[in-house]
Amino acid sequence: MTEEDALKPETVEELRRLRGAGALPAALEARVVAALRARGLIAPRWPLRRFSLAAGIGAVLFLGGYALGSRGGAPAPRPAAPPTFVLLLEEDAGFARGTPEDGRRRVAEYRHWALGVARQGRLVAGEKLAREARVVSADGIRPVPSDGLETGASQVAGYFVVRAASLDEAARLATSCPHLRHRGRIVVRQIVAK
Amino acid sequence: MQPESPDEDRRLVERFLRRREEAAFVALYRRHTGFLYALALRLAGGRAGDAEDIVQTAWIRAAEALPRFAWRSALRTWLGGIAIHCAREHLRRPEGRELPPELAAEAHPPALHRRIDLDRAVAGLPYGYREVLLLHDVEGFTHQEIAGMLEIEPGTSKSQLFHARRALKRALQPEAGPAAQRGSRR
Numbered sequence: 001m002t003e004e005d006a007l008k009p010e011t012v013e014e015l016r017r018l019r020g021a022g023a024l025p026a027a028l029e030a031r032v033v034a035a036l037r038a039r040g041l042i043a044p045r046w047p048l049r050r051f052s053l054a055a056g057i058g059a060v061l062f063l064g065g066y067a068l069g070s071r072g073g074a075p076a077p078r079p080a081a082p083p084t085f086v087l088l089l090e091e092d093a094g095f096a097r098g099t100p101e102d103g104r105r106r107v108a109e110y111r112h113w114a115l116g117v118a119r120q121g122r123l124v125a126g127e128k129l130a131r132e133a134r135v136v137s138a139d140g141i142r143p144v145p146s147d148g149l150e151t152g153a154s155q156v157a158g159y160f161v162v163r164a165a166s167l168d169e170a171a172r173l174a175t176s177c178p179h180l181r182h183r184g185r186i187v188v189r190q191i192v193a194k
Numbered sequence: 195m196q197p198e199s200p201d202e203d204r205r206l207v208e209r210f211l212r213r214r215e216e217a218a219f220v221a222l223y224r225r226h227t228g229f230l231y232a233l234a235l236r237l238a239g240g241r242a243g244d245a246e247d248i249v250q251t252a253w254i255r256a257a258e259a260l261p262r263f264a265w266r267s268a269l270r271t272w273l274g275g276i277a278i279h280c281a282r283e284h285l286r287r288p289e290g291r292e293l294p295p296e297l298a299a300e301a302h303p304p305a306l307h308r309r310i311d312l313d314r315a316v317a318g319l320p321y322g323y324r325e326v327l328l329l330h331d332v333e334g335f336t337h338q339e340i341a342g343m344l345e346i347e348p349g350t351s352k353s354q355l356f357h358a359r360r361a362l363k364r365a366l367q368p369e370a371g372p373a374a375q376r377g378s379r380r
Binding site: 007008011012014015016018019024025028029031032033035036037039040041042043 | 213214215216219220223224227228229231232236242246249250253254257258312313316327331332333334359362363366
């Protein structure tokens, strides 16, 4: 007796008609894409930007991202997102700017670190800030010097936004950022939830 | 098995791996998720929530493993194997789970009864039988392909299919009473 003898022909045919039957949930695609992006398996939406050494920050590379927490219209129910924290990458006159070759190596360094954070599902956003700036106060508007630093001052050269369970955990995460190896400083603060 | 151009799959995979481009991934997703979801849905006994979770996990695993995929099988076969493993993990104790309400025949008009009966019968098969029956008789994979996906011998696939079809036939017998149901364990 062959295998097919065990089933009636109409049953065999009905089984074949089951193939692909059933509508694919429309929201599943967005859910899967978001899950892959949160793990760094899909490139973020904003292009990676390179820093030029002439701008002073040298080899810092930031990934753009977007908030991955609960939003209206999220296709699948998720537990409440952990709090988010901003990592302000500061540099002062002591920041090690390095050579152009150093700059290229640092591009890979920062990118590798950011991808690692993204693969943990922790990276929300990251941006490089241009060196040109304005300081606005009650006294008016004044430009920041062209090298981006005022005497004795430090300047925020960029930021990351990450998810962590606590301020201390976010700070521990920041200790692995390559910015510190180049004598930069990172200020970590929680973003107040709305 | 629906023909999918292997060249197009390879082109999309290479494009995706080059820059992890979302558009390339979405193209792959749309080519293969209809099959993956249908398979996951039937493995999950019709539970859409479970099927969605299985498909998501399968794509995550596939995206992580794609750099190591050596094209010794069709991409669809490889993805199906991943979905099978994800389903097993997700469903954990596949036997003994209740059928979802949507497979309750009482809620449907007579015209759908035959289809519902078949779905219920497939969902009620022991999990190992269900896997092989779905892959061979529904999705059209060969025993060689199934053996690769399930990490078994082709002969084992054939044997499982024989028993699966016999169990399915018993479950579909009209006016099935307890005696006929003994061959179709849940």
